[in-house]
Amino acid sequence: MKLSFEPHTLYFIHPFRIAHGVRSSTPVVITQLECHGVIGYGEASMPPYLGESHESVLAFLKKAAAYLETLSTPEHIPAILKTIDAMEPGNTAAKASIDIALHDLCGKRENTPCWKMFGAEKTQAPFTTFTLGIDEPVMLKQKIAEAEAFRVLKVKLNGIDDRQMIDTIRSVTDKPIAVDVNQGWKTKEHALEMIEWLKEKNVLFVEQAMPKDDIDAAHWLYERSPLPLYADESVQRLSDIAQLKDCYHGINIKLMKCTGLHEANEMIRLARTLQLKVLIGCMSETSCAVSAAAQLTPFADHADLDGPMLIKNDLFKGIEFINGKITLNDLPGIGVLPVASSGHQVSCMSS
Numbered sequence: 001m002k003l004s005f006e007p008h009t010l011y012f013i014h015p016f017r018i019a020h021g022v023r024s025s026t027p028v029v030i031t032q033l034e035c036h037g038v039i040g041y042g043e044a045s046m047p048p049y050l051g052e053s054h055e056s057v058l059a060f061l062k063k064a065a066a067y068l069e070t071l072s073t074p075e076h077i078p079a080i081l082k083t084i085d086a087m088e089p090g091n092t093a094a095k096a097s098i099d100i101a102l103h104d105l106c107g108k109r110e111n112t113p114c115w116k117m118f119g120a121e122k123t124q125a126p127f128t129t130f131t132l133g134i135d136e137p138v139m140l141k142q143k144i145a146e147a148e149a150f151r152v153l154k155v156k157l158n159g160i161d162d163r164q165m166i167d168t169i170r171s172v173t174d175k176p177i178a179v180d181v182n183q184g185w186k187t188k189e190h191a192l193e194m195i196e197w198l199k200e201k202n203v204l205f206v207e208q209a210m211p212k213d214d215i216d217a218a219h220w221l222y223e224r225s226p227l228p229l230y231a232d233e234s235v236q237r238l239s240d241i242a243q244l245k246d247c248y249h250g251i252n253i254k255l256m257k258c259t260g261l262h263e264a265n266e267m268i269r270l271a272r273t274l275q276l277k278v279l280i281g282c283m284s285e286t287s288c289a290v291s292a293a294a295q296l297t298p299f300a301d302h303a304d305l306d307g308p309m310l311i312k313n314d315l316f317k318g319i320e321f322i323n324g325k326i327t328l329n330d331l332p333g334i335g336v337l338p339v340a341s342s343g344h345q346v347s348c349m350s351s
């Protein structure tokens with residue numbers, strides 16, 4: 001099999017501010033895995049907090065390509081991914097880009113959508129939330145108007161303008177809100193006070209209220225919170241889940257954190273046995289990685305897969321959001337087709 005890959009930069013429609021800072025673009029790498037003329041597509045997206053970059057992903061993929069070249073078929077996905085995972089620690093987005101391409105390739109070879117390969121029922125896919133970054137009231141209201149088709153809003157808070165953000169949203173819409181603090185609340189007492197206030201504002205759940213390593217604070221909040229608490233930064237891979245029981249009510253699974261679909265599916269199974277709820281999320285990424293993640297959403301309680309809607313230059317056509325509902329298609333694999341590059345919108349670095 002031949003693995004090829006290309007770095008791109010995605011540009012946000014609006015600069016995106018969360019508790020850690022503001023960004024106007026994000027690096028991704030698109031992979032192609034070819035076997036006897038059939039091509040599977042994959043993607044790595046690298047948010048700053050995970051420490052990967054164009055350079056680190058390309059270096060890892062070069063190493064993985066040499067191994068994949070020794071294989072004649074993509075069958076035995078778990079064994080292939082185990083070898084790739086063992087090549088180096090970390091590099092979870094780079095590994096996900098291979099996992100996604102492998103699943104897409106296998107689905108195409110079997111002429112089957114991945115959701116079917118996972119045993120999912122496509123009509124069970126949930127609605128996606130639509131994310132609002134931290135903003136001034138005027139811009140926030142404009143973004144809420146742009147999100148009219150979506151039934152659930154996801155709001156980023158940072159511990160500073162929180163009440164103003166929520167009050168601004170509530171001045172124009174009653175839609176349910178999911179809140180993501182991105183570790184931005186500094187004390188557990190403040191977190192509890194905020195959660196109790198949010199409880200009265202039709203908020204569904206609160207994601208990553210406190211710093212990711214503060215397990216004691218998470219447990220303290222879990223015992224008192226009137227709203228469900230989800231872990232995001234606190235959970236990356238399968239091995240992180242067991243320690244979160246009695247600290248969170250649910251987990252946010254993202255392909256870029258957990259090395260891809262194979263491990264994400266295992267994480268869903270483990271979460272269920274531990275009575276943890278499941279949210280499937282994404283980074284800032286194209287319809288390639290988001291359509292891959294969407295294949296597993298029939299198993300999830302919530303989905304936050306709005307990545308492609310926040311960027312100007314999507315590189316793929318994939319799953320659709322019809323009135324905010326994730327709508328899986330019947331195309332084989334992850335259900336995507338590449339969009340011809342429009343040149344001026346896509347910046348392509350040489351490796």
Ligand code: MG
Binds near residue numbers: 182207233252
């Ligand atoms: Mg989050």
